[in-house]
Amino acid sequence: MSVVLRGISKSYGAIRAIENIDLTVEAGEVIGLLGDNGAGKSTLMKVLAGAVTPNAGTIEVDGAAHVFRNSSDASAAGIAMLYQDLALFDDMPVVHNIFLGREMTNALGFLKYGAMRVRAQQIVNGFSVRPFDVRTPAGHLSGGQRQVSALARTTAFGSRYIILDEPTSALSPSARDEVLGIVRDLADSGIGIVMVSHDLGHVRKVCDRVAILHLGNLVGVRDMATTTQDEIISLIVQGHA
Template sequence: MTATPILELRGIDKSFGAVQVLHEVNFAAYPGEVTALVGDNGAGKSTLVKCIGGIHPIDSGEYLFDAEPVHVHSPRDAAALGVEIVYQDLALCDNLDIVQNMFLGREKRRGIVLDGGTMEEMAASTLKSLSVRTVKSVRQKVSSLSGGQRQTVAIAKAVLWNSRVVVLDEPTAALGVAQTAQVLELVRRLADNGLSVVLISHNMNDVFAVSDRIAALHLGRMAAQVKTSDLTHAQVVELITAGRSGDLGLADSNGATS
């Protein structure tokens, strides 16, 4: 039997003024799995992620967590549930070290003094739990890190807070072959540790390398969410570009329901 999704969206609509960006979108993210969210530019991926993260309120539909309806009105609400999003710009501060970045805005204190020892131990423990071996010291300045190491720190920062759903926005963009392999290995490890990982990517090789399911958006509608093993590269491209591949997908190429 299929496990219960940690995160599930049902019939999500989102408009900005007269422009409707999301149309009755259904989406599910399961524990221990990587779900790849794919779609062309303008398909609605960013809007859907910002609805998941509480940046954009949904107009209508249901947001469920552990099969229970919840209301997410802000990123703080999403974080309280255990939803963390790593955006493409990573939001890291070059002038701070790894520990300072991982606890930025959530610093541990002992009275009125920062508890640097505890934060350092927690940062090191989190990186170790993810089998990260490319970072020499948690007191390295982020400015000294490679692109792959920066991505690793951003992911570890998300995992640090007992997150259960981690959304990664194009984590391998602008990375070389070796660094991409390291990040994809880390993505897979997150899922193997029981987290639900949502991977946004345009790179079909990355998608097929690590994902368990693929959710394809087309013009603001969910064309299909299918096990990766049941799809070919060509089918995914057709779902992205036309919203349909054979018997799979939306009712017609315009995304209209029949």
Template sequence: MSVVLSGIAKSYGAVKAIEDIDLTVEAGEVVGVLGDNGAGKSTLMKILAGATAPDAGTIMVDGETYNFANSSAARDAGIAMLYQDLALCDDMSVVHNIFLGREITNRFGFLRYGAMRKRAQEIVNSFSVRPFDVRTPSGHLSGGQRQVSALARTTAFGSRYIILDEPTSALSPSARDEVLAIVRDLADQGIGIIMVSHDLGHVRKVCDRVAILHLGRMAGIRNMAETSQDEIISLIVQGHA
């Protein structure tokens, strides 16, 4: 069970955003994706999430090759992305946000609110955080609770691989710890996590492996237990150790 990216390339006009990228993420592991600004992290994640089509390369999910037409196709294949801005509608409750686009309805399209609310509360309660009422509008939640709501949306529909874009940015220290604990919990459940981050400390805390991009190319992939902070920084800055 794994996601395998092979020979992925993408250009925007004459600019090569990423080139010849190979990356494998196994179920149940957390892989950090690091790189300086412009290294190609966002492009790679957008391709994996189906938001952008690659110019070359293949994506295999659990042995099947996919060519995602859009993010819905990626979600159907079991890949969900949690964007840095969390993509929440602040005026809507957590229940509505979790089920937006995949509502539980009767055959006439009317919402089965009770079923949605029950499931949403179960998901939120299942995380190792202080539970909160899923009827609360997202705009009234703390930063950590908003992150939990967005994570709940990515896990609500059986995603097997989750892409997290800077999940700990703009959070309080306690909220960061909560989110990192949830990331580890999800991996322990067998979900493969790809985590884009600028914070090396958080990556070291939670990731099993780290993939480092430099100027659109894969500079190296290292097991976290077998690498050092200096080596990672060299790969980020120079593209080689």
């Protein structure tokens, strides 16, 4: 089981944001996507999430070829992206944020609020973090709890591949460790995860492999166990080791 990107390119006018990228994400692994500002990380992830249409290249999910016209297409194929701002509605309880657009209803079309609340609470409690009540408005949550709520939303609907753009950047040290722990648990449960990050410490803690972009080109993919900090930094800064 894997997602395979082949020959993905995307230009904006004269700017070649990414060029001829080949990358595989295996089920059950965390792959860190690294690179300097403007290297093309977000562009590549948006292509994978269906939010940006590439000029060239193909996407295969678990052996089937896909063309994503929008993020719903990617979501139907089992791929979900968490954007940095997390896109939660602050005035809405966590349970509604989790089920937004995919509410459970009975035969007459009425919302099954109780069932949604129980399910949402189960999912949140399943993550190894200090539990919180899913009736809380999202605007009252801590940064770590927001991250957990957003992850609950992606996992509630069976995403098999999850893209995280800088999931730990705005968190306190303890929330950071909790979120990294959840990322690892999700991967161990069989989900494939791509994590965009500028923090090599976090990448080292949780990733199995790293992929490095430099000026729109994929300049290296390394196993975390055999690469070094120096090698990764050279790839990020110079584009070669």
